[in-house]
Structures are given as C-alpha cells and as structure tokens.
Amino acid sequence: MAERGGGRGKRPTAVGEALRSYLAKSGLTTRLAQAQVIPDWPRLVGPQIARVTAPESVTPDGTLFVRVATSPWMTELQLMGPQIMAAINAGRGAGRIKTIRWLLSQ
Numbered sequence: 001m002a003e004r005g006g007g008r009g010k011r012p013t014a015v016g017e018a019l020r021s022y023l024a025k026s027g028l029t030t031r032l033a034q035a036q037v038i039p040d041w042p043r044l045v046g047p048q049i050a051r052v053t054a055p056e057s058v059t060p061d062g063t064l065f066v067r068v069a070t071s072p073w074m075t076e077l078q079l080m081g082p083q084i085m086a087a088i089n090a091g092r093g094a095g096r097i098k099t100i101r102w103l104l105s106q
Helices: 015-026 028-035 037-045 047-052 071-079 081-089
Strands: 053-058 063-068 099-104
Touching (some): 028 037, 037 047, 037 081, 063 071, 081 099
Parallel strands (some): 063 099
C-alpha cells in the first residue's frame, strides 16, 4: 500500500500555515492586504469621512479609488491626502496604498 503524505518523518502542515505559504509564494498576500483597506475604511478614516465616501477598489500597483459625495468634500479630502494615507498605511507592511484617486459620485 502506498504511503500518504510523500514520505516518512515529515510532520503534517497546518492548513493555516499551508495557506499563508501559498499566498506568499503567489504574491496574493500583498493584494489581500491592499483589499483589506475597503472593509476597514470607516475605522481608518473615521465616521465623518466614511459617511461621505465609499472605497471602490484597489489596483495591484496600490491605487485606491474612492467615491466622494460632493465636490467640496472631494477638495477637502484631497487636501487631507497625506494624513489619510498615513492612517491607511500605519502598521501595514505588505499591501501599502500608494495613491488615492478621489472620484465624484454621480
């Protein structure tokens, strides 16, 4: 009977460990970290900004697209860009956001 697992002496790999290894090798760890900005948006920017914005997507190069309710808010957020970027990227090794593109809601 053939032995499962490929050989003697190998310890089984935990599913979480195998998944982390696969994600790291495939480059998806960075993409997942970037994408996490979207559900974390209200916590990262606070309730006032979260009420007038809606993050839409993140490109592989680290550009975050965010819809903004009004033109005055878009202007204000562009001025606050450095502070918002600092809040988004604080403690984030992989998956840093490099640019935010503010889009006026239609």
